[in-house]
Amino acid sequence: HVIDYDDATSPEVLSSYVIDMGGSTLTDIEVCGDMLLIAVVADTKTDNGMVKIYSAVQRSSPAAPSLQQTVTVGPLPDMLLPNSNCTVLAVANEGEGSDSSGTLVDPESSVSLVDLSDYSVSTVSLDTGATDAQLEADGVHLPLSLNAMEYFDDYGVASADVNWTAARAAYTPATQLEPEYLVWSSDDSKLYVNLQENSALVTISVANGAGTVDSIEAYGLKDWSSSGGTEGIDTVGDDACTLAFKPGFKTMRMPDAIAIAEVDGVPYIFTADEGDDKEYGNFEEKQKFKDVLEDSSTFTSDFPNFSAAGSEGMSDAFTNFGGTTMRITIGSTGVNYSTPSAPTFKGAV
Numbered sequence: 001h002v003i004d005y006d007d008a009t010s011p012e013v014l015s016s017y018v019i020d021m022g023g024s025t026l027t028d029i030e031v032c033g034d035m036l037l038i039a040v041v042a043d044t045k046t047d048n049g050m051v052k053i054y055s056a057v058q059r060s061s062p063a064a065p066s067l068q069q070t071v072t073v074g075p076l077p078d079m080l081l082p083n084s085n086c087t088v089l090a091v092a093n094e095g096e097g098s099d100s101s102g103t104l105v106d107p108e109s110s111v112s113l114v115d116l117s118d119y120s121v122s123t124v125s126l127d128t129g130a131t132d133a134q135l136e137a138d139g140v141h142l143p144l145s146l147n148a149m150e151y152f153d154d155y156g157v158a159s160a161d162v163n164w165t166a167a168r169a170a171y172t173p174a175t176q177l178e179p180e181y182l183v184w185s186s187d188d189s190k191l192y193v194n195l196q197e198n199s200a201l202v203t204i205s206v207a208n209g210a211g212t213v214d215s216i217e218a219y220g221l222k223d224w225s226s227s228g229g230t231e232g233i234d235t236v237g238d239d240a241c242t243l244a245f246k247p248g249f250k251t252m253r254m255p256d257a258i259a260i261a262e263v264d265g266v267p268y269i270f271t272a273d274e275g276d277d278k279e280y281g282n283f284e285e286k287q288k289f290k291d292v293l294e295d296s297s298t299f300t301s302d303f304p305n306f307s308a309a310g311s312e313g314m315s316d317a318f319t320n321f322g323g324t325t326m327r328i329t330i331g332s333t334g335v336n337y338s339t340p341s342a343p344t345f346k347g348a349v
């Protein structure tokens with residue numbers, strides 16, 4: 001819809017300017033100069049999506065938006081952001097997986113750079129060559145690593161309704177990295193991209209309409225022990241506010257929105273830390289604590305083959321949350337899947 005705010009006390013929907021998108025799922029919209037930019041998810045969301053580029057409505061000579069171009073980008077384009085002079089459009093292709101057919105399909109995510117002068121598209125792959133183990137060592141959270149898929153496929157009980165074969169065969173670390181939100185640097189030379197499910201930040205250098213990944217850096221964990229630099233946390237749903245320290249308990253930031261400001265030439269990143277998780281069929285990355293640990297040294301029957309030998313922090317975790325519905329991750333930050341037949345607990349996160 002196009003809304004006329006000429007009279008701010010009585011905005012008017014200009015029904016004659018409505019754009020019929022044919023029932024498509026839309027995720028974002030931007031206006032830059034004389035262009036109206038709309039992100040469109042494919043009918044099958046794991047297929048490549050589109051950006052539709054229309055003429056924007058001009059108050060000086062109003063007319064219905066007309067389609068100028070449709071460009072193909074990556075799967076599930078989640079956010080659009082043109083640079084300051086409207087010459088390059090950055091698109092965060094989230095690449096979220098789906099098991100709607102009973103078979104898990106999880107495409108690689110990416111960032112698309114659209115040249116708005118000729119509509120050519122340059123794709124920035126997030127498959128930098130780093131392995132799962134290297135990303136995990138750098139603190140990047142992987143909701144469902146290749147080894148984790150092997151565990152749930154071969155040994156898990158909560159995910160028996162998911163066919164993992166195709167996802168395992170097509171796996172790369174980039175299938176786990178999901179761009180959610182992005183922002184340009186003040187000089188348009190860099191993009192900063194939030195990977196929400198990974199609690200990490202990608203920095204991309206942009207020149208001549210093409211991009212190169214400089215780094216993928218974790219946002220780190222927040223420590224709720226007495227040495228974590230906080231006043232404690234209230235994890236009890238009793239309508240009171242009782243702060244307490246929780247030894248061994250940490251949380252991920254998992255930011256959604258991102259903004260940037262420069263002070264004395266130094267860029268500062270601001271994030272809105274929303275939190276997120278993965279769900280496929282009966283598989284849930286976030287689990288109620290009582291469904292994971294039976295006691296301080298035993299896992300529940302929902303997690304066969306999880307090994308107490310080599311696990312860490314089980315006693316502290318059970319003291320903090322034993323028998324509760326507190327949600328914790330069974331992704332790579334909370335569980336070590338390096339031996340898929342015998343994963344170990346790393347701590348309550």
